[in-house]
Amino acid sequence: MNLLPFVASGIGLGAVYALSSVGLVILYRASGTLNFAFGAFGGVSAFLAWELTQDGLPAPVGWIVGVAVSTAIAYAYGRFFAPRLSHRDRVVRAVATLGLALVLLGAMALYWGVGVARRLVLPTDLNFVMLFGVRMSATRLVALGVALAMVCGVGLLLNRTRIGLGMRALASDRNISATIGVRVIEIDSFAWLVNGMFAGIAGILLANINRLDPGFLTFLVIPAIAAAILGRLSSLPGAFIGGMVAGMIEALLVAVPEVASLRSAGPYVAALIFLMIVGAGQGVGARE
Amino acid sequence: MNEAVKTEAIPLVLPTKAEITPAMRAAAIVVVVGIVSGVIAMTASGYWLSNFTQAYCMTLGVLGCALLYGQLGLVSLCQWALVGVGGWISLRVYHSFHPPFLVTMLAGGAGASVIGMIWGLPALRMRGLYLALVTLMLAGAFQTLVIVTSFPVGGPGFLGQVGASGNDRIMMARPLLASSDTGYFLFVAGVTLVCIFLVEAHRRSKPGRAWALIRKHEHMAVAAGVKIVFYKAWAFALSGFLAGIAGALLAGLFGQLDASAFPPTNSIVIFIGTLLGGYEVWLGAFLGGILTRFIPALLIDLNVNTNVGFMIFGVALLFALRDPLGLGGQLTILAERLYQKLQAQRAS
Numbered sequence: 112m113n114l115l116p117f118v119a120s121g122i123g124l125g126a127v128y129a130l131s132s133v134g135l136v137i138l139y140r141a142s143g144t145l146n147f148a149f150g151a152f153g154g155v156s157a158f159l160a161w162e163l164t165q166d167g168l169p170a171p172v173g174w175i176v177g178v179a180v181s182t183a184i185a186y187a188y189g190r191f192f193a194p195r196l197s198h199r200d201r202v203v204r205a206v207a208t209l210g211l212a213l214v215l216l217g218a219m220a221l222y223w224g225v226g227v228a229r230r231l232v233l234p235t236d237l238n239f240v241m242l243f244g245v246r247m248s249a250t251r252l253v254a255l256g257v258a259l260a261m262v263c264g265v266g267l268l269l270n271r272t273r274i275g276l277g278m279r280a281l282a283s284d285r286n287i288s289a290t291i292g293v294r295v296i297e298i299d300s301f302a303w304l305v306n307g308m309f310a311g312i313a314g315i316l317l318a319n320i321n322r323l324d325p326g327f328l329t330f331l332v333i334p335a336i337a338a339a340i341l342g343r344l345s346s347l348p349g350a351f352i353g354g355m356v357a358g359m360i361e362a363l364l365v366a367v368p369e370v371a372s373l374r375s376a377g378p379y380v381a382a383l384i385f386l387m388i389v390g391a392g393q394g395v396g397a398r399e
Numbered sequence: 400m401n402e403a404v405k406t407e408a409i410p411l412v413l414p415t416k417a418e419i420t421p422a423m424r425a426a427a428i429v430v431v432v433g434i435v436s437g438v439i440a441m442t443a444s445g446y447w448l449s450n451f452t453q454a455y456c457m458t459l460g461v462l463g464c465a466l467l468y469g470q471l472g473l474v475s476l477c478q479w480a481l482v483g484v485g486g487w488i489s490l491r492v493y494h495s496f497h498p499p500f501l502v503t504m505l506a507g508g509a510g511a512s513v514i515g516m517i518w519g520l521p522a523l524r525m526r527g528l529y530l531a532l533v534t535l536m537l538a539g540a541f542q543t544l545v546i547v548t549s550f551p552v553g554g555p556g557f558l559g560q561v562g563a564s565g566n567d568r569i570m571m572a573r574p575l576l577a578s579s580d581t582g583y584f585l586f587v588a589g590v591t592l593v594c595i596f597l598v599e600a601h602r603r604s605k606p607g608r609a610w611a612l613i614r615k616h617e618h619m620a621v622a623a624g625v626k627i628v629f630y631k632a633w634a635f636a637l638s639g640f641l642a643g644i645a646g647a648l649l650a651g652l653f654g655q656l657d658a659s660a661f662p663p664t665n666s667i668v669i670f671i672g673t674l675l676g677g678y679e680v681w682l683g684a685f686l687g688g689i690l691t692r693f694i695p696a697l698l699i700d701l702n703v704n705t706n707v708g709f710m711i712f713g714v715a716l717l718f719a720l721r722d723p724l725g726l727g728g729q730l731t732i733l734a735e736r737l738y739q740k741l742q743a744q745r746a747s
Contacts, residue, residue: 213712
């Protein structure tokens with residue numbers, strides 16, 4: 112069987128998962144918080160972009176406002192609420208973000224409704240490219256390009272800037288970093304800001320590639336976590352590759368008729384098998 | 400001599416607080432659950448009776464979740480999926496053999512217990528955040544699986560599905576002596592009471608002591624001769640059993656189960672109920688479970704969009720994390736203080 116067409120179709124989804132898992136890992140490394148509200152941030156961004164486009168505004172305005180709002184929500188949570196839980200263990204900090212996710216999910220479902228067949232249309236949907244003999248929309252390649260560019264940008268940020276140095280210091284040891292004068296709250300808040308930006312862009316792309324639904328976008332976080340686990344929650348390249356692998360697994364399962372309908376569970380099963388065989392290893396907080 | 404007199408003058412035994420015995424705690428469980436259930440059975444309309452029956456099923460889910468979090472510090476975000484597993488197995492058993500309801504219910508409990516133990520396997524190697532992630536992924540995977548396979552409705556084959564029209568669906572029967580809505584509610588209340596006692600019996604005996612030691616320090620527990628794997632697996636099995644019983648009771652309430660009713664959100668809501676109610680005492684699980692169903696039912700009754708419920712639960716979680724005692728813990732402390740005050744007054 113020629114699997115290349117399925118690989119081609121998995122590029123877009125893989126890029127979204129890669130973007131999401133990198134966004135999760137950046138925040139987790141710096142602040143020790145795994146953000147379960149990542150998908151909900153993305154949902155808010157996608158719905159705002161859709162709403163503003165429906166109101167007749169140019170699409171780029173919608174995207175910018177959507178990403179700006181998701182970034183602002185993430186920053187506000189990271190700056191004002193997250194520090195109150197900074198002394199609690201990682202699982203409590205992660206569970207708190209579930210509360211934020213539910214608030215945003217409820218607000219989205221209340222305002223925009225659920226169960227409505229909607230999709231966020233992007234201009235690149237009208238352009239097609241031939242890849243591996245498959246005619247696919249340019250959006251999927253754009254998603255891959257955006258994901259690669261953002262990961263490279265974050266790599267540069269971490270390695271070339273002072274705030275990146277602070278983020279790496281916090282990832283290494285929070286207590287020692289605080290002792291030597293690293294501004295923990297400022298850097299944590301910045302990590303939340305980056306997380307919100309990644310979520311906003313991932314949400315817009317997923318709302319285009321798949322569908323615009325509050326529950327679906329909120330639970331984007333589950334495959335993103337699966338992808339991040341494949342990168343052991345600590346490595347950015349690992350998270351990117353994990354995301355691409357998770358997207359490919361979902362796409363390739365379409366080729367197997369017996370399990371095609373279960374394909375969305377593919378990334379979870381892969382992550383569970385990975386954890387059972389390899390274990391959490393030395394991943395950050397693996398045995399906390 | 401004078402010294403000796405002085406020594407005798409000092410009371411050797413300080414006045415102790417009135418002791419709350421296990422028998423009194425057991426009586427309190429029976430009285431509280433009995434009175435609450437009795438009042439609901441006598442006053443609730445059909446709508447509220449159905450919702451309180453579901454609330455008691457949620458209580459069983461919360462009871463299992465609180466057992467894992469309170470005793471071992473393990474965050475399980477797949478409890479509602481285990482309710483679904485129990486419901487699926489009980490429906491499968493019912494449509495295959497038509498056994499008495501109690502057998503169907505226990506089969507659901509036993510099946511979910513085994514699945515819960517298997518799902519808990521990662522906890523033997525890791526805990527904390529990783530277990531929360533694993534269980535959330537399992538909840539997501541279960542939703543995908545159950546939407547594809549759906550719940551058995553009496554059709555042929557293992558999956559037991561019928562044609563698209565669905566006219567040939569067979570409803571699962573309730574217990575013979577509890578076929579009415581009120582009778583079934585009281586039956587569910589009775590099962591809930593037994594399950595609360597089951598958990599209390601565990602907490603106050605050897606498994607409870609082993610769990611406490613494991614939570615304190617695993618290496619210390621090993622040194623003390625506690626079989627870590629065995630007792631952790633036991634906790635997951637018991638938690639799964641309670642969820643499975645809840646699934647069977649839900650299947651009995653509606654006669655069938657809807658696949659769309661098992662999203663990961665409900666597992667999260669069960670965990671929120673665990674924190675809201677409090678995970679240290681049985682009353683916490685009882686109240687937490689009731690709240691998780693009562694709030695959405697109240698919103699529907701008041702014609703308020705049920706999505707507001709998600710927002711309420713989300714905010715509640717953010718606040719509940721700051722109060723480890725929860726509603727049940729606070730009320731228990733209040734009741735104990737009141738009792739001790741009354742006893743002190745009586746003694747004086």
